[in-house]
Amino acid sequence: MRLALGALLWISLSVTAVAAPLRFVVPDSWAMPMVQLERGQPIQGILHDVMVSLATQVGVPAEFHVLPRARVQSAMEHGEVDVRCYAAQSWLPNQSGDYIWSIPLWTQPDVLISRHEPLTPVVPASLPRQTIGTVLGYSYPTLQPLFDSGHLLREDARNQDQVLEKLLAGRYRYAVSNQWTLDWFNQRLLPERQLQGVAVLQEQSVGCYVRNDPDVPVQRILRTLLRMKMSGEIDDIIRLYVGKP
Template identity: 75%
Template sequence: MRSALGALLFISASAIAAPAPIRFAITDSWAMPMAQIERGRPIQGILYDVMLSLATQVGVPAEFKVLARARVHSSMEHGEIDVRCYAAQAWLPNQSGNYIWSVPLWLQRDLLIARPGTPAPVVPARLTAQPIGTVLGYYYPTLQPLFDSGQLQRDDARNQDQVLHKLQAGRYQYAVSNQWTLDWFNQRLMPDQQLHAVTVLQELNVGCYVRNDPKVPVQRILGTLLKMKMSGEIDDIIQLYTGTREPLPGTPAP
């Protein structure tokens, strides 16, 4: 009886002592180098590596929840997620709830891209009526008036990698890509086969936001993210996957 009671007390004490994990949101439309998702779990990528390092440095386990993009915000609202990374306040103008944002950690650079030999630069408003490769559920403010007017039409794919493969196959003449995914995709191609940017559509600083809850180590998370950025660790992770350092705002696209 004593041994059984002792075992029960040991298990209870262990459960109490075990730190709660940080629950991170992973968007299922992310592709490499942001994150590679297999069997419903992320296994590598820039954002995965940053989140895993963050949790390790904070001293708690990391738990990853793969969600459809449309479900991420509601999951944060309902307390099912603690941290969402690669987000911008401009994307969440009506954000409710109590959240605290990190310092800017990355530069989201959206590019209009094309196959080799396509002249640059391109002014989107001067394009003739045609489809543009886009990611389902993503909002492109620069192009939205042209989509609304019918001058350009969205051709949605499930993730960014599929968009680039369709462009490479000639399904459309132009597509939208972020800089990271373009750099990652081009690493597998010979120089004369690489896709290239024909104009920069938008540049936006993005970071992480944390649910402000006493159960979440908010200040440790934010302080660790700041340290990771200032030390160069985050930029080193970007370079590991893309071969380039994070571009500065206003720098011409390669």
């Protein structure tokens, strides 16, 4: 009887260990087509679909922790979450803790945008002193020297959608967005109202990083991401939302 109970306990513990969810951190600043949040949880979008597929192929449930952008790295450092996607090492120059990075999975340009197409090329350093629409906590390496000098001023919004809505409403003349979000936002606007990309600020390759912990299947996660990228699965997910990788 004792042996039978021991066997049942071992099976129960083994099932619990196998079924432990993969905990993804989701900044609440993301917008479609990256992620759509509903009642505090992601329900669709490029990153939602990639993370769900990753967890499924690793063989565990996906668990999403939606946090303010400023709390994301702290959650990783304190072991509250396991995986962060859509990040670049250059965004985290003072990163502490033990993490392993995936291969680059996406390449996205940050674009300076306006309500009107300019008659001449826009050079940020040549703009008169003014406010630029930005997302709270986001890094803009090309513009940072101009922010530091006071030549340009940040006006932060909580997420990328709010930045674009404020630009459309005329709160400022220029804002920054990634290209996918700009294209998605413009889909609902008449051609004459669509926002215009006026200068590419920078283009960075981004991927995922994983907390290097014995309780996290790190190598299985990284191998799965590599396979998803090499097989074209990630590009196929992108095409579902934006029509092009």
